[in-house]
Amino acid sequence: MPSLIFRKGLDLKHAVAGMLADNYHSAIVERIKAEDFRYRAGRLTVHLAREFGFCYGVDRAVDYAYQTRERFPDRSVFLTGEIIHNPHVNEKLRGMGIRFLTDAGEQIDALGASDVVILPAFGVTVAMLEQLDRRGCTLIDTTCGSVLNVWKNVRRYAEGGYTSIIHGKVWHEETQATASQAVQYGGKYLVVFDHAETAIVCEYIRHGGDRDRFLEHFVRAASPGLDPERDLQRIGLANQTTMLMTESLEVGELIRQAMVDRYGAEDSAGRYQAFDTICSATQDRQDAVVALLREQPVDLMIVIGGYNSSNTANLARICGASRPTFHIADPECLISAGEIRHRPVGSKTETTATGWLPPAGPISVGLTSGASTPDNLVGAAIARLTEFCS
């Protein structure tokens, strides 16, 4: 029997609203927002970015997960993996008895028609959806509308004979799901992560090259059967929704210019399409932090969010370009006025730094958080800073 799919929640929004508020809201954050995003306590001033924290897609996904638990109290409820990239939220869901298919011992093949599976905000691959459908589970689809918009563009590219070049992280669930849409609609894809990989693609577009070396480089990032000779002649550009906007624009421009160089301005116009698929929430958070850095005299920046959260890492990159920046996963990373656990910008590992907060005198701290970070964590971080500076 095919799966029953809920895509618009379970009509229990009001029933879970109190629980969500208890778990994720913060009175101090609400107060700071009302007071022009500024907070003062003794020698400490905190400047909050004007857009931060839960985006509309995450808000909805977490809401639907709570509704699911409420609606099916006696059935096994699963997530395909992390619902969003925030350890605190994922742990809360575990605490409600929601199981993770990525955990040891769990497998899709063991699921049956009585099981309920929540699909995350960044979507799942076509293959996983088909697998779940075969098991006949009840599905709660929380895929964000902005991700669906990327898929729409990628499908259109595929149907029009364009190879999708996706500016994204090939290891990220959203990009894997997006890439699978291209294949499902008969197209090809290639994922590029940064300028260096874009340069390899541009070189091939302009001059051709060693096909095997090219495919070896993109072995995990290219669709099966991709032939760069044939499949880079018509290109459609898309982005993972949470990339750095400025970088995505540069990637697009580099590829467009390579197509112009290879085919001439007139011919290349029909061979290259681009749609900005960075979501508005990501864009708003990036714009807000740029404005904060420009307008406020902050001595250092704290960025709160999961280390595997793409949009949080990009907020930290923006901050790190002009200020000492500490990307922390949660408030407990603020160990003391002398010690902080954080992941340095561009690094893959957490480290502990000392002497991060000036021991005396006025201190101005800029604060923002990723789209998957609840306000209560921001509030707790502010409480710790207050304690350290008192």
Ligand code: SF4
């Ligand atoms: S970051 Fe953007 S695409 Fe991802 S869930 Fe939030 S709004 Fe949707």
